[in-house]
Amino acid sequence: MTEPIDQAPPALAPTLASEARAALGKRNLVLIGLMGAGKSAIGRMTAQTLGIPFVDSDHEIERVSRMSITDLFAAYGEAEFRALETRVIKRLLRSGPRVVSTGGGAYINDNTRKHIKRGGLTVWLKADLDVLWERVNKRDTRPLLKTENPRQTLENLMNARYPIYSEADLTVMSRDVKKETMVEEVLAAITATRKP
Numbered sequence: 001m002t003e004p005i006d007q008a009p010p011a012l013a014p015t016l017a018s019e020a021r022a023a024l025g026k027r028n029l030v031l032i033g034l035m036g037a038g039k040s041a042i043g044r045m046t047a048q049t050l051g052i053p054f055v056d057s058d059h060e061i062e063r064v065s066r067m068s069i070t071d072l073f074a075a076y077g078e079a080e081f082r083a084l085e086t087r088v089i090k091r092l093l094r095s096g097p098r099v100v101s102t103g104g105g106a107y108i109n110d111n112t113r114k115h116i117k118r119g120g121l122t123v124w125l126k127a128d129l130d131v132l133w134e135r136v137n138k139r140d141t142r143p144l145l146k147t148e149n150p151r152q153t154l155e156n157l158m159n160a161r162y163p164i165y166s167e168a169d170l171t172v173m174s175r176d177v178k179k180e181t182m183v184e185e186v187l188a189a190i191t192a193t194r195k196p
């Protein structure tokens with residue numbers, strides 16, 4: 001007897017989502033990577049798929065300071081921004097499970113990285129320069145890229161930061177595929193951490 005169509009097996013994503021959810025347990029999922037890698041966009045969708053809360057450290061910093069990141073950098077400088085970022089991320093990681101998307105420089109700061117490593121499972125969304133540049137050159141909300149040659153600045157940041165991001169638990173290549181595909185790859189990477 002053939003199966004009725006409404007009893008067909010569920011689509012890949014729901015199964016994968018429940019497996020990834022089980023593998024994550026009470027841990028937070030922390031997305032790291034350069035500006036434009038998709039931490040905010042993919043992080044939000046991943047949280048929705050997993051059915052757990054989503055927070056974005058840049059948004060949280062803007063909410064508590066009531067200032068934009070651009071204005072914070074201009075008024076207080078990068079060092080003060082990093083100190084605030086450490087405090088905010090430490091607090092966001094306190095209860096899990098959550099998806100926590102971080103600002104591009106968060107994991108590079110020694111103090112913040114220490115908290116992130118303790119606070120959850122880290123996923124590095126890694127991307128090529130061309131992909132990142134295509135995405136970030138459309139908006140001028142990133143103070144570190146307000147230079148004479150922002151593409152070169154982005155490349156310099158890649159060279160300086162990629163060895164540090166590579167300490168992440170998991171790496172997923174961010175590229176121009178559907179966001180749903182990116183989410184599935186993140187879920188598959190989480191699932192693979194599950195002990196047999």
Ligand SMILES: Nc1ncnc2c1ncn2[C@@H]1O[C@H](COP(=O)(O)OP(=O)(O)OP(=O)(O)O)[C@@H](O)[C@H]1O
Nearest residue numbers: 034035036037038039040041104135175176177179
């Ligand atoms: N797989 C994808 N395909 C196409 N566009 C994408 C993809 N992932 C993200 N984007 C787009 O790229 C842009 C940058 O993504 P996003 O803001 O999520 O990056 P980010 O890593 O959070 O950067 P930042 O560190 O500056 O906060 C957004 O417009 C987002 O919609």
Ligand SMILES: O=C(O)C1=C[C@@H](O)[C@@H](O)[C@H](O)C1
Nearest residue numbers: 035058069103104105142143
């Ligand atoms: O890469 C960085 O250092 C930054 C990335 C953004 O997410 C913001 O946190 C800020 O613009 C700094």
Ligand SMILES: [Mg+2]
Nearest residue numbers: 039040058102
């Ligand atoms: Mg972001």
